[in-house]
Amino acid sequence: MYKNILVPVAPDHINDCEAQLDAAQRLLAPDGNLSVLSVVEELPSYVGSYFPKDQVRESIDRFDKALKKAMPSDNIETHVVSGHPTNTVLNWANKNRVDCIVVASHRAGLSGLLLGSTAARVVRHAKCSVVVLR
Template identity: 35%
Template sequence: MYQRILVPVDLQEEDERLRNLALQNAVELCRFYNARLYVLTVVPDLGMPVVGNYFPQDVSSQIVREAENLLHEHVTSHLPQDLDIQHIVAQGTVYRRILKTARQVNADLIVIPAHRPTLTEYFIGSNTSRVVRYAGCSVLVVRSELDQNIICVR
């Protein structure tokens, strides 16, 4: 059913459990369906005209190289070696890059972690909600046991 599964990973997430939550589910799905796993991390795009002027010219490429190294290290230490895995580092807005990468790799499924929303996310939405809303493929939102006990205040 699924041949290409995309998993965005936030390498800046300090809680390793949350960082690996979607990856663990994606590994099980890849094994079950014999699917290829695309592991994506998104870094900021500093090449924007206003922001880019404050940084040295090569800082953007340094950030990408460092993210590639961190992603490879993370995948090597947390995922089994017998899977077909492609590492992807993209620059830009998180949800836009997830959606664009899903289209580029023709993903059948995006496996994305949920997290406890902050007050501002109730009003403007999170990356996860935007991916769910605009993705051209199925999206599996993986919740941690902490998120399952969210109390809604009215």
């Protein structure tokens, strides 16, 4: 059983994380913490200049509300931050002493095999246990 589990969820998969949450709940110790993290990618500077200054903050707030609404339990902590998905998940896990990450691996096409997915990079670089759901 794990005491501190992280479930990273892509903003466009907020409503498709039931399997991750179910697996995380089964792995969670009775007094453990379950956190869901969604990462909003920052706009590149050459694109960001065309949007209002607070566009990223508004996106984070909107996703945070949607994420809280999608969670089946009030005992699940939700967090929405901006950054690069893989690096942000790994840094957040290290900073918050996560001992298990439950990540979904979406079946990618050929480009996913060549470029690698966020799940694959998390598996390779995480300093804790990682459970990958397909």
